Structure formats: C-alpha cells, structure tokens
Amino acid sequence: MPKTACLIGHGDLVIWFEGSAERLRRSFAAVGITQFIDEQALPDQRGPVILVRADAVIDGPLVKALLEAPGSVLLANGPHQGTPLAAHATSDFPAAAAVLREEPGVAMPTGLQPVRAAELGASYWKALRKREEPYALLPSPHDLAQTEWRMFMGTYKGATDFVTKWLWPRPAFYVTRLCARLGITPNQITALSLVSVIAAFYWFWQGSWWLGLLAGWLMTFLDTVDGKLARITLRSSKFGNFFDHSIDLIHPPFWYLAWGIGLQQGPLALAPDDLAIVLTVIVGGYLLQRVIEGISIWRFRLEIHIWRRVDTWFRLVTARRNPNLVLLTLATVAGWPDVGLAAVAVWTAVCLLLHGLQLVQAWWATRNGQKLRSWMTEPD
Structure with a gap:
C-alpha cells in the first residue's frame, strides 16, 4: 500500500473547528501514510501516491478503502456529486493532480478509473x-x-438502543460541537460520565429516585457524546476506548442493586425474598446476556445483534441500560419505583430467553452448513 500522500490545492475551510487540510493529514496518517509531499515534487515521485483535494472531507472507511484500490479516483457524493476528490495513482501523478484540480480539457489519465464511494466496498x-x-x-x-x-x-x-438512536442525536450534536470548540477532550467527558455513574449509584442507594435518574440519564447522554467527540475530532485512543467501555460494562448491575437497597429504606420495601429474586434475575440476566454476546463473537465471529434485521431491531429495546432506565423512569413518574424494578426484572428475563433463542438458531444454522454473515453485508 502507498505510504505517501499529496494534498492538492488549499484546505482553508474550517470544519469542526479544524482546517480541512489538517483533518485529511491526520485521517491518512491514522491508516499508515507516513509522508506528505508538495505538488511540486510529484514529477519526481516513485511509487504509488494518494492524491487528495485539500478541501475534501472523506469518511474514515473510504480513507482505508482508497489505499487498497490502486487506480481509483474517488468521486464526491452529496451536493457536489461526481466531482473527483482523491486518487490512488501509480504513475503520471501530475496528470492525476490536474484531474483533481478540475483543469479545463483534462481527460482521465490511462490507468485511473472513477468510482463512487459505494463501489469501494466500504x-x-x-x-x-x-x-x-x-x-x-x-x-x-x-x-x-x-x-x-x-x-x-x-x-x-x-x-443500538432507541434512546441513543432517536432521542440523543440532535442535543448530542450541539454538545459535541461545544466541546470541540472549547477543546474539551473525549476522556474528560468520560471522566465526567464516571462521576455521574457514582452519583446515580449513591442517590439510588438513598432512595432519591429523581436525583439518581437525573445523574443516570446524564451519564447515558455523556456516553453518547464522548464517543462522538472522539470520532468527529479524530481523537480516539486505545485508553479512551478501554476507559469508556469498562464503565459501560461494569456499572449497570450496581445501579440495580442500589435501587433495590433504596427501596428497602422507604414505604415501598419489598419482602427480602422477593428483592433477592428480582435482583438475581436482573443481575444474572444482564451477565448471561453479555455471555451470550461473547459466545456469538467467539463461536460465530459475529455480533448477535447484527446477524438478521430482526436482531438489529430487537437491539433497540433489549434489556440494556437505556431501555431499563426508561422503565424505571416511567414507574417513578407513576409513583411506583418498586414496580419499575420488577418491570426491569421481567423484561430482562424475557430478553434473556430471546437472546438464548438467537444463539440456538445461530448454532443450528452453522450446524447445517450456513456461514453466518451480517445482513448489513448483503446487497439491498
């Protein structure tokens, strides 16, 4: 694959508070481009070169796909559909650069083929x-x-779940934009998310349902923002990914335990045996669902939520943190926080059975010679 890139023209437009040319440099550096040369050096260049318009904005999958597609000229989609944006050239680099500059009368050089984003397999x-x-x-x-x-x-x-997919995008966009403007890092957002996790745990334990729910919903919102901020500003890191996912994985069972303890301090206390059953179902069901997901990845090399369309739709409402928080919030609005915890237990049990059925169906399909693939990889 090429190790050299050349930015064609000027990238003065500021996008997400960063010049487009600098974004492109960091995007291509992230996939192994180690050298950037000026246009004047193109006639003397030996070996393949990635040429990119400095004012272009190219999605991450396309950056990698272009490196693996010699002879491709990537065309724009969106409002300027069909405009050449980037090329993986192996020779005649000045001619390829002229195509990207849209010089009058310039024909596509031999060996280069225009392709749309969808045609690059990304x-x-x-x-x-x-x-x-x-x-x-x-x-x-x-x-x-x-x-x-x-x-x-x-x-x-x-x-993902329906809250993340349909409720959070618009407010998360503005908060992410503000964070990018102020130079707030994704890890700082994740740290604030951790504080919210602890605050929710404390207030649930005390039976302060509304304060706990406020902290809990703040955490779920920040959990959306930190990932989006990392990707949109190209600031993802292994530590940040580990930090974020560790919090996501560990905290939900402790919230439910704290909610149960909080109930015991008020007039809606459950009988000890009933509370033990409810918490066992919720925590055990949560852990077993995670185990099922892990088995699917290990055994079938596929996340169970993206096997079939119905599995992806089921992911919208499956008994994970955000749908469970909706149940707890609705029950608290009605004045029944005890019913909310019971509802989470029932829904967790139902979802555990359905996830178990998914796993059995996947096993049966592979036993009959089918190689599992995500429906998302199939043509429309």
Missing part, C-alpha cells in the same frame, strides 16, 4: 456495526452546517 463499517454509504464531500461555507451534521451522524452505530 458501505459496511464493521467498527460501527452499520451499513450506509460513507461520505465523500466537497463542502462550502454555505452548506457547512449540513456537512458537519452528516459527519456527526456518520459516527453513530447502526445497532
């Missing part, structure tokens, strides 16, 4: 468990807001 993004055409944009000042929104939505996972 429509399924495994890291975000989704299928959509990655963006390849040529933004301008008058459509900058639409460009930033498209970039932001491109950071969302395809398989």
